[in-house]
Every structure is written in C-alpha cells, then in structure tokens.
Amino acid sequence: MAANGPLNVVALVSGGKDSFYSILHCLANGHRVLALANLHPPLDAATTTSRAIAEPGHIAAQSGAATAVAALRNSPGHEAVPKREQHGAPVGAGAGDTGGSQDENGEEVADLNSFMYQTVGHQVIPLYSQVTGLPLFRQLIHGTAVDHGISYQAPNGGHDEQTEEDETESLVPLLRAVINAYPQVNALCTGAILSTYQRTRIESVALRLGLVPLAFLWQFPELPLPSAIPQAGSGEHKDDAQLLRDMAVTGLEARVVKVASAGLGEEFLWENVASETCVARIQRALRRFGSGGRGAVLGEGGEFETLVVDGPPSLFKGRIIIHDHDRRVVREGGGSAWLNIRQATVEMKADAEVASGTMDDHSIRVPSLLDPRFEIILQTLCDEPNDDELGYDPILLSQASSSPLPPSSLSRFGPTSSDQDWYFVGNSGSVEGQTARIVDEIRRRLDKETLPATAITNSIIVLRRMADFPTVNKLYGALFPGPNPPARVTISCGDLLPGDADITVFLSVQRCLKTKPDHRRGLHVQSRSYWAPANIGPYSQAISYPLLSDEIRGNNDESSSESPLAISIAGQISLVPSSMDLPLGASGNSNGNSSPLQITLALQHLWRIGIEMQVQWWSSAVAYFPRSSSVDDMKHNALLAATAWKAVHASIPKDPDAVDVDPWDQKYNPLYISLAGGDSGASAARPPLPDWDVVNGVDADDDDDDDSETQMKPLPFMFSAEVAELPRAAGVEWHAHLGFAKLNTGSVRLYSKIGSDGAPDLYHVVIQETGSDTFVQTLAVYPKDERVESLSFEDAIKYSAAAVEKSLTKLFINSDAFVHGTEGNDATVAAAAINPKLTYVDAETFNRCEGSRGAVIPCRSLWDARGVRLGMAGVYETRLSGRI
Template sequence: MNPDLQVIGLISGGKDSFFSLLHCQANGHRIIALANLYPPPPPDPTTTDNDDDLESFMYQTVGHSLIPLYADIISLPLYRQEIRGTAVNRAKEYSTALTNDGDGTLSSATVFEEGHGDDETESMTTLLQRIMAEHPEANAVCAGAILSSYQRTRVESVARRLRLVPLAYLWQYPELPTPGGPREGGLLEDMAAVGMDARIVKVASGGLEEGLLWENVCAEATRMRVARAMKRFGGSVLGEGGEFETVVVGGPAGFFKGGIEVGVEERKVVRGGGGEASLSFTGGRSVQRKGSRADDAGWLDKVRIPNRLDEAFEELLETLDHEGNHMPALGLRRTVENSRSVQCTWVDKYHICTGRWTTHISNLAASHVKDSTQAQMEDIMRILGALLEHEVHRSPADIVFTTILLRSMDDFQAVNQTYAELFGTRPNPPARVTVACGDMLPLEVNVMVSVVVALGPDVARQHLHVQSVSYWAPANIGPYSQATSVRLEPDDDEAPAVVYVAGQIPLVPSSIEVVTRTRPSEESQSEQDRASFRLQTTLALQHLWRIGKAIDVAWWVGALAFVVAGEDDIKDKASIAALAWRKIHIPEIDGKSIEGSTPTDDTGFDVWNERCTEGRSTLTTGHKNKVLPDSSCLSVVPDDGGKTMNGHSVVPPFFTIEVAQLPRSSQIEWQGLGVSRAAVSFFEPIQEHGNSITACSMVSNEKIFGFIGIGVSSMEDQVYNQIDAAISRLLQRCRIPGTAEGHRTIYTPLEIDMNRLRAQVIPCRSVWNIQGEELSAALVVEYEREVDR
C-alpha cells in the first residue's frame, strides 16, 4: 500500500470520523478534502420536529447545520451533498447487484438509471466522484467505523467501485492492545488525550438523560456518567448503537485551527418518544485559536497506535525466541526421497466429492496446458462454471473456499484478475489460500484450482470480508474474504457451523506490508533470518486468531502452516511452526490468558446492524466467542474408548507444508478450519502401521462433521489399504455406524496413484508433523453426514 495516501475524509461532525482522520495523519497520510452528506429540507418548513435528525441508518445528520464551519477551523476544502433515498438495502453486506462494466467501476448515473439509486448509500458515490474530479490525486477514503459492519461494508462497496483505498483505522479499536495497557475510559479517553472536544447532541438510550446534551463526552465527568448509564441499562459506551451522537467543536491545535461556538439561545432541545432528545441549532460560528502555536505538532505523539501483537502473542514470540535460539541449526535435508516423476498422470483427473453440506471439486487444470498462465486460468474458470451448472447444480456464489496452486507467484496478478471475474460485484467472495508449488506441479501446468461448494441456502452462510485498512488484521481488498461460515442447520441461527478461514500471511494491518524485524547488528544474517521467521510466524498466527474470534470460532479442528525454506533451514522452520501451534493451545503461557486483551466496551453486538435488519441474526451477535481455543466445548476421547475432559493438553491436527513461494514473498502462511457453537470431540492420537492419526469431530442433532489428520510415514504400496483401515477404525471410535466416505486432501512430494486414492492433491517439497518429523505425506479427511438411527 502507498504509505502516503491522499485521503478524502468522510465526516458527520461526530467524534469517530474526526478521530479516524487523526489516525490517518499519524500513519503518514495526507487529508486533502472533507466530505459530508446532509438531509434534504423538510417537506413542511413549519414543522416543529427536529429537521436536523434524518434518523438515517447510514449517516449521522444531527447538527448538520454546523458542518460548513469545519472548512474554516480545519482549513481543508469541504464538499457537501444532499442525501437521496432511504435505506432500501438493509442487509449487513451491501451490493449494488450490478454487472461489472469491465474496468471495475460503476458510475453514479448508471446506478440511478438502473433503479438502485433509491438507496441512501449511493449518495456517497456521487459526492466522492465530484471530489475526485476536483482532486484527481485522491486515492483513499477514510471513515470512522468502529464496530458497525453495516456502515463499514457500505463505505467499502463505494470505495471499491471508485478504486479508492478504504481506511477505517478505528475498526475493532476498543479490543486492540495499546501502549501502557487499556485505559478505563477506553477510546473516549484516547480522544481526550489528544484534546478532542465532542459535544453530545442526541441521547436515545435508557439512562442518558437530557441534561447530557452539549456536554463534552471526552471529559472525565461526562465519560463516567455515560459509562454508569450503559452499565445499568446496556449499550455501547462509544455510542456505536445510536445511544448518543456528538458534534466535534474543537481538537488538537495541529489539526484544528480554531473551534466552534454555539450560544445557549442558539440551541433548541427537541424531544422525541421513549426519552429521546436532541439539539437543533439556529446559529453557530467558527472562532480562531488564540495563544501559542508551539504545540501544533505535539498532538501526533499523543495518538496511541495499537501494539502490533496482543499480550498473549507477545508472550508467544518471546517463547519462540527463547526456545528457537536453543534449536541447533541442523543443516538437514531430505530423510524422504523425492520420487516424483517429471510427467504426472493425475493432472487431467479432476475429482468431485459430495457430502451432506458441501461438494469439493478438486484438481482442476486447463485443457491445453501449453497456453499462457492467464489462458490456463480462463480455461479452468470455464470448466469450473460448467461443472457447477451441470454437475453440482450450483453457482459461483455458492463457493465458500478456494485453493489456488501456482507454478510461480509471478503469475499471481494475472490469475487473480481472471479469478475475480467469476464473482463479479458480489460483496462476499469465498475465503482462499494461494501458494506456489514450483516444479512440483505437473509438467507445463502453471495453475490448478480446487473449490468447496456449499449445498445449503445462502441464509446458512455468514461471511467476514473486511476491506478497510485498519489496525485489526490485513484488509482483503482482493477477491477473497477473510472467512466463510457454513451452518449445519440452515434454519437454526444457533446451529454449529464449519468455518473456512483464508490463508494468513504476516502483513502489518495498517500498512499491508510484510512485517520486518530489526535485530542487533552483531547478529549473523542467518540469526536475523530466523528471528524474522519467528516474528512472521507469530503475527500471521495472530491474524488467524483475530479472524477466528470475529466469526465466532470456538475450536480449530485442524490447521496447516505453509512455509518457504532453503536446503538448510526447513527443519528449523517446521519446528518453529509446530511449536507455535502447540503453545497457542496451552490455556496459559506464564500466567497470561491466550484469549488476549480484555475488551473495554464491545459485547460483540452490532446494534446498528440489528436495528437495520429488524432483529435477524447476523455475523456479529451477542454471543460472539471471546475465548479461542474454548476448552469448555471440548471432550477428549482416549484410545480406550472412555471419555475424559483434558482441555489443557489437547492440540488439534497440524502439519507444516513446504512450498516454493508464498504471496508477497512471505515465509509462512497459516490456514485453519474452525467450528463454532459446537460440542467437539477430540480423539487422542493413535498409531496405525507407523502412521500417526489425530482427529476432531463435531456432532449436532445427529449431524456429524469430522476432520482427520494422518501423518503418513511411508508411501509404499500397502499404505492405501492402511489408510482406509485406519479411517475405518477411527470412525468406529467416533461411534459412526457404517462408512463415512469423505473428501481427502493429500500433501506430498511423492508420486501417488490417483486410481487408488481419489483426493485433492497439493504437491509440495516436504511435509512435517507436529513433532517436527518429516513425513512421506499428510492426508486430511473431512467427512460430513447425517446418522441414520
């Protein structure tokens, strides 16, 4: 990402939009213009109602008459536009439902001509287009979304169509670790620290009395009054659910050149139903700041940038550093001989496996492999479309997870562009993992694709697709979501779900750059490289954790770490990845809880979204899981068939897979499969003919989803029968009657007999188990079925 973005600031007058602008400047970006949307004049000018308050689902409008004063006190051009339409589309994920016109943009004229202009969101599109015409250097837009997915997804939709980078630095900010630890006043105290003066102009929640109007919510006394009311009556201390609204009348001298004054006689209280009250303004003026300007730039030092790692992951990194430094540099290579032939025989044998809730389409390659990589991808997309339509009877919108294998990461952009066309303007493309296998792919095959297709209705799926740059986790601006959840019971909002999480690489969320680590200069290059790998391992794993918690994952049923290594450090890297996976599943590391920092405010409940979706269940709900892993959902099944509870020693199936390249030249990419709202059975590892077998299963109302990880010690001919026998034994331990044929994925550097083991194939350079031992192959089996009683 360009470190010096030219930003258009969306402002409502409220505290969040302005505080987000301060974070833009703290991250080195330049604010070039302000944008505001205001309500149209009332049909009846003589009405006694508050014409300031449009009660929009998307925009704050109370106090809009004061907005023009910001042009004077901030010295930035201000552009305003009337809000057209209402909240026609009240879903959390917003889409125009229009076909992409080829260059990735939609003009506002097209939107209104097609009849979609009735939605109030599209007023933002035309306003931003007008600003971009005046400021062609503009390449980003900033919004103050903190917890509301409803608002964030709409800004992202407009930004994506206009090719602007969406910035939402405050997204999930109350939950992020900050220097010095959490403050009692949370984000409001952070605002006070930089000198913001945000006056309450509307109260709409029990306990927030009319007497709070025009009080500075950043002031300690007012913060305490609001906090007490929210504790007693429920709601957000930040006002994220519409409990109160604010207008900023002043701030740090380096950003605000003055302030706004409104006399008592210029403020009129307008009372509504249920104790709601707001202010309507008949006047107001800007005043220039007096006194010394010596502190103009000092406010930047008071903007607290969240720590890169949560406390628990800082502790994990310290553990990896300590134990990793004691691992000898083994210089080891290949205990498993690579016997892959130059020409593989399985390339043209795509595989379809249909279960109870999903269908896997695996190993898709182009019909004409001598074509360019982009042409191969176009052919694969054509084949996939035909299979979806005629074999699976579903559409691309039903794909929930994709695996893309490349020969070289140099082809990533070309493949990505073709892949994106499959989903058009849909707001939630599937989660995805992309790795480069190098020469392990069959001869002349430059790209292969496998997909997971959900068979249930769309209502049974939930998506996490954050495209805004923030401090939380890497934005997914490309055609993939962070995660997709598939419920086992489509009609039950509380039913267990399987969660597919996209591959996570070690990007710094606020810059979208791969993390680097500065170490003492006296260290050797190899020592610095090992230290950097440990940091990358930790940060990417934290991304997996944050995403999992955001989409309510309670337990990982299995995970992979794809790594890039040289001839002399693969065992090192495999050992570090395995160590990280083991340690993160210990409930406490030196007394620190692994669930991370305690939220200062958020209950996980998106009030805006609940209000706008009329009570329908959404991704962010009141029971959002705050602990991961959550051992309370777990039972452990020993090999003797008994049942025990031993969450402190349970580590889900895990393998390290060595590949040729990863996106953005990363050294590690984590991929996890999780479950939510589930009772999980963990089956203690067993040995079958030298093969280590670990499994988890989730059962709900006689519906079973299972995950088996098999570390294959040898790919001798008899291993195929051994694998089938081992799976049968494990299913018996799971008390699953009959057979449960499942989808199989094999990770191996060796040639395999596809006629004997029909599976998705990930050809790789090496495979390692959780003990840091090299394997001939790793086999992952996912099974799903209804039990006949």
Template sequence: MRMHDGASPFHHSTSHSGGKDSCYSALLAQQHGHEIVALANLVPADAGTEELDSYMYQTVGHGVVEAWSACCDLPLFRRRIRGSLQHHALVYEDTPEDEVEDLAALLHRCKAALPELQAVSCGAIASDYQRTRVERVAARVGLVPLAYMWHQPQARLLRDMTERGVRAVLVKIAAAGLSVEKHLGAELSTLVSFLHVLRRKFGGNVCGEGGEFETLVVDAPLFTHAKIELESWEPYLASPDALAPVAYMNNIRWSLASKREGEPAPSARIEWVEDDVESAVPVSHLASARPGSACEASVQTWPSENLLRVSATVLRSSDGEDAAMHAALSAVQEALSVRDLSFSDALFVHLFVPSMRRFAAVNAVYLRFLPAANPPARATVELEGEGTVVDVLVAMPGGGTAPRSLPRKTLHVQSISDWAPACIGPYAQSVAHAGLVFFAGQIGLDPGSMELVAGGALAQCRRCLLSSQNVAVAQQTHLEQALLWATVYVDASASDEDRAAILRAVRTAWGSGASGQETDGRSEEENLHEEEDLYEEENIHEEENIHEEEDPHEDDALDEYLVPPSFPRRTWSPALDCVVMPALPRGVLHGAAPARLTTAALACPGRFRRAVISAPAAGSGAALAEEAAEVVCAAVLRQAAEEVEKCGGMSVASCRLYVAGSVDINAVRATLAKLSDSGPSMPPLLVPATALVDSRGDPCHMLLELLAVGALA
C-alpha cells in the same frame, strides 16, 4: 487507483459527519502516515431539517459542519441527500434512489476534482451495515477504505480521543440515563466516567455506537487554523420518554475563533455536488472461455450429500500462468453450472499456482470469476514444479436440506484497520456455514500498514495467530476450544530452526486444550508455561501501560463484538500439519489456514471427522524412488480407506494428498490411477510440495488430509 505498498501514505478524504468518530478516524489515518486532502459531507435535502431517520448518516449539527473547511483549511465537498433506504440487506448492492448512492456521487466528484485522492476514511467501530456500504462505494469509485477504529475497544477509543484533544459536545441523546437538562450540549470529556456508569447499569456503548448519543466536534488536532465556538442553541424534544428521552440541539448559532495569533481564520472552501453517478452495472460472474488458449484442465468432482468439491488441474501452459488460471476456473465454473450452482455458492477456494511472482496477473483472472459480495474464503500458495490447481468446496442441495437456505455468514472486511489484514478483492476472511467456519489463509501482515511485520518467521507466525484470533471472535467462534484442523504453510526459504519455532508456536496456541490429553509428548501444563514465555516479552510493556493509564471509573468489560463465545473444554486434539511450499504470498515465511466448529456444531462434534495421515521420512527426509513411492502411496491410500470406514454415514468432503519434493511425483500419479478404487470414496487431489512436516515436527514424504461431514443443519 494505483496500488502501491501498504506502507506508502495515501492521500485520502474523510467521510465526515461532524462527529467524534469521523474526526478520530481521520486522526488515526494521519497517525498511520496518510495525508488528508479533503472533507466530504452529506446533509438533508431540506436545509431546515436537522435530523434524518438514517442508519447511515448523522445529520444533527450539519449547519456547523461547513466550519470544518476553515478550521482545517481543507476543501469540503457537500451533497444533499436525495435518496432513502431502499436496500435493506446487510451487504449492499447498488440500488437506484438508495441513500448510499448519494455517497457514491459525492466521492465520485471528490475523486474527479482531486486525482491524487486514493482513500477514504470512515468512523465505523462495530457496524457492518455502515462499513460494507462505505466499502462498496469505495470499490466503485476506486478508493481504498480506511477504518482504523474497526473492532477496537470502545473504552480505549473514548479515553484516547478525549486525551488527544478531540473536543466534542453531545448534539443528540437517545439512551436511558441521559437527560436534556444535564447532558445535551455537554462536553464529551466531562462525561467519560458517567458513560461507563450508564453502561454498567443499562448496557449499551460508551462511544454511542448503538445510537445512544451523537456528537459535534468543536476542536481537534485536525483544526490547525481555527476552532468552533457555540454561541446558542435550542433543545428539540423528539420523544419525551421519561427513562430515555430523544432530543437534539436545534438552531445552533456558532462562530470561529482563530488558533493563529494575528491571523484570521481562512475562508471556507465548499463545493456542492449536484451531479448523480450511475450505479455500477451488476457483474455476471460467468466469465467466457479465453479464445485461442491451448490450456486443457482436467476436472474432478466429488459430490457428497451436502457438499460438492470440484478441482481443476492444468499441468502446464505455454500461454502463461494467467491462461492456466483462466482454464482451471472456467472448468470449475462449467462443472458447477451443470448442477445449477455457481461460485456464489463456494465456501472455500484453494489456489495452487506455479509462481507467486506472477500472482498479480493470476489474481486479475480470479477477479473476473468470483462474486464481489459474499465471496468465499481463499488460500493461495506456490506449487512445487509446474502446474495450476484450483480446489473449490461448494454448498449444494441434498439430503432433503438445501444448504443455500441455511444461515451463512461471510466476514469480508475490505477496510484497512488495526484489526486484521484487509481482504481487498473477492475473497473473505472467513465463511461460516452449517456448523463449520472456513478461514482464508493468514500471512504475517501488520493490518494497519498491510506490510510484513519485522522480526522474521516467528514474528510473522505470531501475527498470523493474532489475526486469526480476531477473525474468529468476529465470527463468534473460539480458536483454542473449537479448532478442528489447521494447515501450516511454510516458505521453503525458512530455516529448520524457523520451522521448528513456527510449529512450536502453533501447537502451543492451537494444539493444546484437549482435556486429559498431551501435546507433542509434553503435559498441558508445560505447554501453557511455554505459551506464557512465548508472549510474555511482547505483552509485558503493554500491560504496564494499561495499568498506568487505567481509569479507576472505567468499565473494563469487553464490548460485545470483542467477546468470544463460551465453549466447553474440547475433548479432541486438532489436526495440525505443516506443508513447506516454494513460496507464499508477498514473500512471507509463514501462513495458516485454520477451520473450526461453531457453537451449533460443537454439541455434536461427531458430525465432523478430520484425519491427517502422514508417511514419515527416514532420517532427514531422503529421496523416495519410484518403487518405494508406489508402496508408500498405496499404504497411505489404504489407511485413508480405513479412516473413511470410521466415518460411518458421513460424506467425504475433502481429500488432499501433499507429496514432498523428495518423492517421484510421476510414480504417485501412476499409483493413484491404479489404486483409486481401493482408496477412499473419492480419489485425493494431488498437491506437489517442497517438504512436509507432521504435527510433531518430523519430516514426511506424504500427508493426506481427509475431512468427512455428516448431515448439515
């Protein structure tokens, strides 16, 4: 598809089962400005079969779905499901004869018949299994996945869809408290309060996300021409369990009722899709070296007991930024391959590029090297001056433990939603591994439109904080109580006032919370008051609406996927530092890349040590000449060596030295070459920046970030 600004409307199809979720997801897509141009539906291979045992598709009521074409006056593409469950992993890989391949064939035909088709919507709320499969197929076909119900509160979704005129009946029941006599065939809107009662009594999901029930929509705002009237049906009892019977509607007879006076309902436009589509050829992420390139990359590798850090630097390239990125990634790839590792083992990638204006070309090179499934998290910023730097942190076997066998959770949501900005491409929102969660850089994008939020730097900062919080909850960690460190990147064009406001907001949200400690010279109580003031204006109207609309019978407990884990009050203050760079992605003024402990590691926080060593700048940050730069750099390295001594038996996993534009960078390079033996156990990776600010908001000449880890478990 042709990529364009996120705010531009997509022509999209809806992957449609006939149920409330696919219907309401399409309505939300319309609300975000996208136009529905087609419907797509999968049905059992045997037309006489009503129910399939499938984790992917709802099929009960499939005989009625053909009416949707007439009701919406849209073409309906349908295909009989030939495949079955073959690929059992959470993240789907193309597998012949799997039922997901039927969806690929269906959407491939939709795209061929409708060249203007750009996106596909689905009704996933909490199912990673369903979402990742739709996203994989969408990527193959060249469509953008839309999932505006993703990780939204089910109580609100249920209330909103019924209030907005989505009329649906229960066509299947499979939960404690639901009976054939009372609830099968009942309208969903009449059961809202009862479903909350069942949740309080038995648990489960009020939207049926756990398979408690399935629905069939008979009328909705999408039905512009006609509605469906059910004339008769027969109950089929699949399981006569006394507590939780499983039953569905069978032999459904229906008719259409025109919604336009004096006009008959339009004829259905249905195309059956018979052709298969070949599975995508698996991509080898061992990109070849670019012939004829004069780029040379210097490579540094720092193995520790359980982690490997590899960085590649190209100081300058006459062949352009994309050639420099190719050379750097090739060098990292070669360094990994000699250790029987690959980019699939990477946890986090930091890209420092010479110009964000050429980022599209640089990113195209990145796509050739990184895996599409379970990619690492990533942050990208522009360097001060020339040069390209790729810094990769990799899990590696060692110390009798193979980290690749340890649990790893990659959160890679590619669907556009209202949850957090989509990561469309080979980088994840976050990767959790062996007690640490590595977060991709967040910028101030509105998730639903993928456009920068209005209101300037502070508004972008608040959006970053909210998106980071949503990602943290999805990874089952807690921003306020488990944060180890965060690097705050600020665009050089941001004013001093904006920088101060950003740091204050980040410190308020993430810097307080340590028991018995103060932040920025103020008490915790003062910081909490500031936090209340910071968000009061934004939240006051939302809270008023909640109280006005709240159903007294509605269960206000959060869904499980929205509940952060319970953490003890932390006893440390996270390391927060601010780095001013020439430019950030999409021209934003603020971005953040946090990392934190997970529940397993919180019991032994001493296994991780994070230090930020800063060299304050006098006054407003006057220039630092060659001789002074050498002295300051040497002092920073000596302090880093002392910090390493405090790490005990832990291994240094990351050591990065940011240098402000006020400092003679060549003097720093010379000092690093001379003093590397007396510095930390690994020489720091040099990153030229525009300006630096410590956690108190004071300007710095240099900032050294140090991370040490103990044995992974």
C-alpha cells in the same frame, strides 16, 4: 490503486467524534489529508442553497477572534459560503420532512434518521473547512436505505444507471467532485468502528472509484492497550470506553447532540463524551437499563451521536462556539431527543498554539502491533532456543482426552450429498488461458447443478509461479460479483505441479446454501486498519455456514440456527495491517531473524479473525513456508511454528479482579444481559479461543502448571509444509482447515491412533451433540519412514482411506445401527467411499501424484510438530447422519 507509502486522503466527516479521530490516525500514519467530504440531508425552504466547496480559506480566518456566522436553519437569506465559482456540482435546497417533531419553541424540525449518515448538527458542517483549513465538499443525500443487508452490493454492478437509488450511492458524485478537483487523491478515510453496515458501503464506493479505504478505528476496542493502561488479565476483554479516553488525551471535544437509548436521557445532551466524567455516567446509565453491550458506550448501536467542536491544533486551527441560547432540544418520542443548533461561530486559535500542534507529540495512541499474548509468543521464539527446546509431541497431547462415544442411532457413513469438493487442473497454454478455461468449467458446473456462486465457501489456488497471481486474480474474481466471496488460500508449488499445469484450483461447495443462502455469513474487511490485513479482492477473511446442513438435518429453521457452524478462513500472511507491508526488516524468505515475527504476526491475524467469527476450536492447521535454503532451516521453521501453535493454545490467566456471574443473571438480570452493539450481532461475551469447555474430557480450569507433557491439554493437529513461494513474498502463511462455532459443552472429542504395518497415524476430531448428526475430520499422517518407502502414491492413498474407515468403524462400534446397517444399507462402507479432501505430499517421497482422488498439494517437504519429516498428510471429512 496505490498500495504503499503515504496516501493522499479525502476524509468523510459527519461532524461526529469517530470521523475526526480517524483523521488524526491518518496523520499519525504519515498520510496527507487533502479534503473533507460530507453528505447532508435536504435543507428546509428557509435555508439557502449550499454548494460543494473545493477551495480552502473560503471563510476569512481571523486569528484569535470570533468570525463568520454559520448559515443555519433560522437565518434566512444568509449564505453558507461566498457565492463563487466552485469545482463541484452545486447542491440544491430541498424541502425538509418535518416528521412532526418540534423544538422547545414549538417550531417544526426533523432529523433525517439516515441508516448510513449522521445528520444531526449538519448545519455546522460548513464551518469545518475554516476550522481545519481543508477544503470541504458537500453533497445532498439522495434516496433511502434500499439495500438493508449488512453487506452491501452496488446496484447494477456499480454502474450509474439505477432505477431506485440507495442512499449509499450519494457518495459517488461527492467523491467524484473531490477527485476532479484533486486528481492525486487515492484514499478515503472513514470512522467505522464496529458497524459492518457502514464499512461495507463505504468500501464498495471507494473501491469502485479506485480509492484505498482506510478505517483505522475498525475493531479498535479489541486492540491492545499500552502497558501503562490497566486491562483484563485474559487479554481478550477490553473496555470499550478506552477509545473515548484516547480521544480525550488528544484534546478532541465531542459534544452529545442526540440520545436514543432508554438509559440516556436528554440531560446528556451537550456533554463532552470525550471526558472521564461523561464516560462514567454513560456506563452507569447503560448498565442500569441492561444495554451495556459491545460498543454501546461508544454509541455504536445508535445510543447517542456527537458533534466535534474542537481538537488538537495539528488539525483544528480554530474551535466552534455554540452558545446555550443557540441550542434547542427536539423531542421525537420513544426516548429520542436531539439538539437543533440555530447558530455557531468560529474562533481561530493563536498562531503559537497552532504552531505547537504536530503529530509528533505521541498523543494519538497507535495500538501495538501484537497483543500481549502474542508478544509473549514472539519473545519465546526470539530467545534463540535450539531445536531440542522447540515443538511438541502431538501424540502425547492427543491421548486420553475424550470418553467413549455414547450410544447412537447413526445410520449413514461417508460423504453426504450436501457438501462437495471440486478440483480443477490446468493443462497447456498460457496461465491466462488455463485460468480462463477453469473459470468457464466452474461456471458450467454451477449452472449444471443450479447452484449460485455463493455456494462456494473456500478455495485453494496453487500456482506454478506466484508472479502469475495478478493475472489469475482478475479472471478468478469475475466468478464472484457479489459481496463476501469465498475465503481463499494461495500458494506456489513451482515445478512440482503436474505436467504443463500452471494452476490448480480446489473449491469447497455447500449445496445446502442453494436453498438457504441466508445461512452463509461472511467477513470481508477491505479497509486498512490496525486489526488484521485488508482483503482487497475476490476473497473474504472468513465464511461461515452450517456444519451439518439442512439437507441432512431436515428443514427445521430454528434447529439450524442453533446448530454448529463451520468457519472457512483465508490463509493469513504476516502483513502489518495499517500499511499492508511486511514487517520492517522481514526479508520475505523462510530463514533469518524475520521468521519468529512473521510466524507470530500471521498467527495473530488468524486468531483475531477466528475470535470475530466466534470460533471455539480449530480442526487442524498447516503453516506454509517458502523454499528454504536447507533442510535444517526448514526443520527449524517448522519447530518455531509448532511452538507458537502450542503457546497460543496455552491457558490464559484469569483476571484476578473478574467477577463470576451466575448463569441465571446472564440470562435474566438486566444488569448483566449483553445486547449486541453495532450490527455485527456479536455479544460482549464472545467465547474464548480455544474454548476448552467444548472439548470432552478436558478440565477447562487446569492451567497446565505440571511440566509433564502428559498433563498438557490436547491440541488441534498442525504441521508445516515447504512450498515454493507465498503471496507478497511472505515468510509464512497460516491455513486453518476449519473452525467450529456455536458448540455446546463437551461436544468436541479428540482421538489419535498410531499406525503400524503400512498404516498411517490418525488424528480424529469428532463434533457430536445431542439431537445432532456427527461430523468427523481426520488427519491421516505418514511419517517419512519405512512405512512409505515401498508404497506408490496410489497405494498410500488407498491404505490411508482403509485406515480411516477401519478406525471410524471401531470408534462408532457401540452403535448397533452402524455396525449392522439399516434398511439394507451397510453402514460400514468400503474404503473406496472415503476420499481425502486434501492430500499434502512430500515430493521427494512421492514424485508422481497424477490420477488420485481429491486435491493434491505437492510440497518440497512436510514436517510435524516434533520436527519429524512426513511423507504424506491427508485431510478427510466424514459425516454420519442420525441422532445420539
């Protein structure tokens, strides 16, 4: 599969605005569009056979004059294309299902109402070949929506033999016909904006056929606007309608051909949606009926559909003409109405107009690489500050943030039986053999515990050599044939791996997902876009699951749906999303001028994914760097990362024009109620990241104007780790250990304790809500000082666990049940019962790490946010059952 350089693209077109605007972005990114492809519904008996067209110019072009008449429903006996030999298989005519709808003359007509494909106006599609000069392939839609899940899994593992065909699979013969005619085709373009349902289905087919999926409009409304265009001061809220304005600037003319919303009546039919007048009317209508949610103004919830009749001459060599008397309104009831188009013609543009159309006129708005928020961060890092001006003191920022924990009836302390950590170490032989044995071990473990592979939510793969990644990836990927594989972090630690091991694998497993698989949700975007790097392969951008499992909380489904969520997010490296290359000039090592840009870009990827998953707070984070040329260079990079982490948590200026909405209005007033657009289930008012309202003891309105460090808000603990190599020779990889979503106000409490007499520094993140159990993540951190000079690795692990146990006991001492135990159980369990989930080790401090509990990541060096070198950093997770 091609990964770099210009791609040869086949573009899926439905006739709608999004598919054609996506083609314009393909051209703007330097790709070559070789053909168009379209799926159409069955044609009624009066319509002659349509065929897959594989050659350009199949309809004679007459510049500047009205030309060929389209073969439409009410033109029996007229062929859509000349009868000639075609490359693709012919598509036969089928009987249409009228469904009882009638047009204005009482004639029965029907819209297929496909879950997947726009079908209104499909009769005009054959004209797009002449209009664009590109070959058009067409294929009949077979089947219906068999798989109704948001994420798609191909039947029979993607093989052709199927008992009941999903309509998605109609894409397979269509694209194979294109590939047979144009073997150089290696990419597929689609207009998906917010619809996970549509995107995942197209990705499934594209990747099976070896095509790179391109979705340049994915999350486009969330991307930064040019500085000349006004936007909200927060940088988080965007006006979805800006995308329609961008289309208008290019000259795209997209007419409304279907409405299906209480706010949009048939008076909107045939309006040009890519015009300011129509945009304003749609916005007013949707707000009036309380349906102005995310993506609604773009039609992402099915509010309307469009038909493109003209566009910039760089793509459109002609325009489609449809007269008033050739459009008839069809009313389906329930507020749905659409246009039955009976006849259309093509008018070719003058040669001079076509010659003037190039992609160099900058009319296609390509979003900036960085959001304004991250542009400021990059500028801060690029101002050549010295080390004394970088970083921050994590101790001061974590002090005095939370009030004491309230009284509770906590009765269980320590790891639960619901979540497990599995750790596998390669032994001897080739890396292929070691990986195969580990994969077999994982399968046996899953079988033994009768767990599906979807119970695995996160994996960390540590390699001796990053060059082995393709070999490992193929074997590892076989574990996850279904959609939404676990989030994943991959690093190389070189010769620091123990013994003959070439690979170690750490898995987080959630047993509660065995009986409640629908509580696991994934974000797995495999298309190139401007948003965040595509994850083409066996790992998702993010996986969410209940933070406090049903096994702990009981089987109350309603309660579980409202409980906090844990979010595992894949490691983020600094790829440019649209090209999947490192930024221009990035050398890929951890020094030089590329570090600020790579640190900032990778952090933006983490933030965008976190916002999409509605993360409100991170537990902690680590920035991995490849081997540095010197200790000073690594320290500088660590301070740059810490500065970026501090900056991204800074208060966002409020929009001075924003209107505060009363909570009653948000819940009951139709003017302010936000309905989800598309199928993502995301509200227009997603929580900010960070969401300071959820942090106990923090004034969310405090803008940190005071220069004093003690006045600053507390941050999730972060540190930096120097390893050997990172994927794609990247200069940094951000790894957030855990994100939290669906949190209530004040439910996050932060505590810190500075160690002494051989004890580590501790940083606790406590998630505690009324009526809920309690989750604690602890970072146990040993600075590289006299505290660890005389300790063995095993002693350091033991002392860390004892310190965590002692600190948690004090933290919850106000609970009598916790102190004294209940029903004979001693809640103040021994330190041996508290195991580190992950242990990062400075190899210079501890050069032997075998035989320890939990996953060990050996590092060349570790650094905190002050640029202080660390000897060890252990990540602990503890759950306490009971109620506040």
